[in-house]
Amino acid sequence: xxxxxELDLTKxxxxxxxIGVVLAVAGSAVGLGNFLRFPGQAVNNGGGAFMIPYIISxxxxxxxIAWCEWTxxxxxxxxxxxxxxxxxxxxxxRWPAKFVGAMTLLIPVVIYMYYVLLEAWCLDYCIxxxxxxxxxxxxxxxxxxxxxxxEVQAVVGATDTxxxxxxxxxxHGILFHEGGRTIWLVxxxxxxxxxxxxxxxxxxxxxxxxxxxxxxxxxxxxxxxxVLTLPDITSGLGFMWNPQWEQLKNPQVWLAASxxxxxxxxxxxxxxxxxxxxxxxxxxxxxxxxxxxSTNEFCEVILxxxxxxxxxxxxxxxxxxSKGTFGLGFVTIPAIMHFxxxxxxxxxxxxxxxxxxxVTSSLSMLQPAIAFLEDAFGVQRRASVAILGVVTACGAAxxxxxxxxxxxxxxxxxxxxxxMIIAATFQVLIFGWIIGATRGVKEMNRGADLHVPRxxxxxxxxxxxxxxxxxxxxxxxxxxxxxISGMDPGRQGIAAERATYTQAIEEHFADAGLDAEAMAxxxxxxxxxxxxxxxxxxxxxxLQETSEAAQEGRxxxxxxxxxARLVFLGILAFFVLLVVLxxxxxxxxxxxxxxxxxxxxxxxxx
Amino acid sequence: xxxxxxxxxxxxxxDVDLTIGGLIVMTISVVLVLGLMxxxxxxxxxxxxxxxxHHTPLDIDTHDRD
Numbered sequence: 001x002x003x004x005x006e007l008d009l010t011k012x013x014x015x016x017x018x019i020g021v022v023l024a025v026a027g028s029a030v031g032l033g034n035f036l037r038f039p040g041q042a043v044n045n046g047g048g049a050f051m052i053p054y055i056i057s058x059x060x061x062x063x064x065i066a067w068c069e070w071t072x073x074x075x076x077x078x079x080x081x082x083x084x085x086x087x088x089x090x091x092x093x094r095w096p097a098k099f100v101g102a103m104t105l106l107i108p109v110v111i112y113m114y115y116v117l118l119e120a121w122c123l124d125y126c127i128x129x130x131x132x133x134x135x136x137x138x139x140x141x142x143x144x145x146x147x148x149x150x151e152v153q154a155v156v157g158a159t160d161t162x163x164x165x166x167x168x169x170x171x172h173g174i175l176f177h178e179g180g181r182t183i184w185l186v187x188x189x190x191x192x193x194x195x196x197x198x199x200x201x202x203x204x205x206x207x208x209x210x211x212x213x214x215x216x217x218x219x220x221x222x223x224x225x226x227v228l229t230l231p232d233i234t235s236g237l238g239f240m241w242n243p244q245w246e247q248l249k250n251p252q253v254w255l256a257a258s259x260x261x262x263x264x265x266x267x268x269x270x271x272x273x274x275x276x277x278x279x280x281x282x283x284x285x286x287x288x289x290x291x292x293x294s295t296n297e298f299c300e301v302i303l304x305x306x307x308x309x310x311x312x313x314x315x316x317x318x319x320x321x322s323k324g325t326f327g328l329g330f331v332t333i334p335a336i337m338h339f340x341x342x343x344x345x346x347x348x349x350x351x352x353x354x355x356x357x358x359v360t361s362s363l364s365m366l367q368p369a370i371a372f373l374e375d376a377f378g379v380q381r382r383a384s385v386a387i388l389g390v391v392t393a394c395g396a397a398x399x400x401x402x403x404x405x406x407x408x409x410x411x412x413x414x415x416x417x418x419x420m421i422i423a424a425t426f427q428v429l430i431f432g433w434i435i436g437a438t439r440g441v442k443e444m445n446r447g448a449d450l451h452v453p454r455x456x457x458x459x460x461x462x463x464x465x466x467x468x469x470x471x472x473x474x475x476x477x478x479x480x481x482x483x484i485s486g487m488d489p490g491r492q493g494i495a496a497e498r499a500t501y502t503q504a505i506e507e508h509f510a511d512a513g514l515d516a517e518a519m520a521x522x523x524x525x526x527x528x529x530x531x532x533x534x535x536x537x538x539x540x541x542x543l544q545e546t547s548e549a550a551q552e553g554r555x556x557x558x559x560x561x562x563x564a565r566l567v568f569l570g571i572l573a574f575f576v577l578l579v580v581l582x583x584x585x586x587x588x589x590x591x592x593x594x595x596x597x598x599x600x601x602x603x604x605x606x
Numbered sequence: 607x608x609x610x611x612x613x614x615x616x617x618x619x620x621d622v623d624l625t626i627g628g629l630i631v632m633t634i635s636v637v638l639v640l641g642l643m644x645x646x647x648x649x650x651x652x653x654x655x656x657x658x659x660h661h662t663p664l665d666i667d668t669h670d671r672d
Contacts, residue, residue: 019651
């Protein structure tokens with residue numbers, strides 16, 4: 001057998017400064033989830049009491065997983081690897097490592113396919129506020145409304161309509177027919193992201209994050225100062241922070257807190273693995289990781305926690321302040337700006353900072369795949385950027401096309417979240433049990449300014465994986481059955497058809513004074529038992545008038561279920577492709593790089 | 607609510623909705639997070655750059671193992 005030529009591992013990029021890597025990793029973690037998801041989760045799960053499970057999760061889940069990833073990433077970098085498949089294979093040269101690596105690589109690429117749309121929408125809102133589009137829309141409402149409650153309702157209604165139009169939520173494909181502006185904005189976002197990525201780690205990601213993160217924090221601090229000086233803001237702060245201690249008995253609150261920490265710190269999906277692989281072999285991972293995590297928490301707890309819900313409650317009341325991520329972000333916040341002095345200015349600043357947060361996160365989602373193409377197949381930067389651009393553009397176009405009820409986005413997000421927990425669990429298990437927690441912590445402390453205490457090895461080996469497995473089990477139990485049923489066109493079609501008939505029956509008997517139980521038995525008598533298709537021939541004449549609408553609803557629901565199934569199968573097919581590519585690469589170029597690094601005395605020193 | 611939890615549920619004053627408990631939780635959360643960030647960033651930014659470090663002969667690895 002001929003000997004393979006030696007690969008040049010000396011040309012690998014490295015971060016230029018410690019603050020650069022801290023801001024890049026913090027930038028990857030700080031995103032829409034911090035500013036929009038956290039406040040909603042806290043207020044709906046016990047207010048101030050939410051902080052207790054939140055801080056516990058940060059200590060036993062967030063920080064240990066982040067330390068594991070930083071350590072494995074830096075070690076992988078010593079083996080010449082910058083992508084998850086290579087790093088995991090360097091840690092454990094067995095086939096399961098390739099699966100974990102492929103899954104860890106898949107997640108950021110797939111998330112980018114919808115995240116870039118959110119980025120474009122933030123840019124859209126920023127431009128609209130800056131050029132006075134929202135002020136014009138609100139101006140006509142204000143003049144038509146007399147009392148505050150009616151004005152709130154009208155303004156929220158207007159922002160809701162704007163949101164639904166911008167997101168193309170009324171029907172599939174509408175953004176391609178009527179959303180020329182959105183397409184342009186998505187293209188601009190693609191261009192910005194890929195131009196930065198093309199510049200490389202130091203001149204692209206690090207340079208951008210060094211400017212964007214301080215600017216983002218400065219904008220948020222200015223908005224925070226404005227919010228804290230609003231009259232009666234204490235009532236809003238009370239709504240957000242007053243603890244409902246009895247909620248601590250609810251396991252769902254603990255699940256929500258740990259889920260928030262997990263998703264907010266961007267652990268488990270290869271971003272930290274990739275970024276930390278560009279560290280020098282003796283760079284401090286303990287302090288750097290803690291700094292990035294604390295910057296993320298600063299943005300989440302202090303900036304988002306004190307701005308979003310308190311202001312929403314103050315101006316729009318409890319109902320609008322308790323909405324979910326998108327409702328809070330794209331309906332409530334724009335509506336707040338109508339009631340706030342200098343609303344257009346602060347609106348543009350708020351969505352500008354969200355846009356910056358989204359770009360810094362997007363960059364971290366693209367870099368692992370770029371690194372994989374370069375490490376695994378020796379592809380040049382220009383080609384790797386082009387390949388990834390085409391792949392992600394196809395995914396983003398499909399997500400944009402199936403926009404009705406943000407269907408594709410919602411399903412993609414769900415499967416990615418599930419894979420994130422699975423990937424993180426495997427990563428921690430590999431660190432704690434394959435590498436060995438004691439050996440791993442020793443490696444973690446290499447070059448560290450602050451040394452990790454020994455008990456962290458125990459936490460990583462037993463507590464963190466147990467915590468993750470419990471989250472995975474509970475999260476799966478709560479969500480999986482509904483998602484799986486949502487992919488069944490037959491069942492979804494029947495449910496939609498019955499819903500239309502049920503509504504018609506309820507309207508028909510509205511004046512009869514039936515209670516809920518009597519109404520349910522009336523529905524069952526007319527439509528038959530649940531999960532059963534309605535026999536239209538047996539329906540009374542007044543109900544048959546609804547048949548056309550019911551059939552239409554049935555077809556639409558079945559089509560949506562088919563799209564949900566398509567999304568799942570698409571992600572599965574992409575995963576299989578990445579497993580195959582990872583396997584090929586690990587047997588060839590990645591394997592050779594790892595061998596060569598070992599021969600050169602890099603890699604493990606213990 | 608009973609006992610000390612009841613005290614934490616009382617409004618800080620009569621005319622505002624933020625309770626003493628809310629104020630305490632909010633203040634502790636802000637101080638903890640801000641303190642951690644300032645501590646970490648202080649260590650990162652206060653660290654001397656590699657070029658500013660003074661290397662003694664013992665720090666320099668000549669790779670001579672004989």
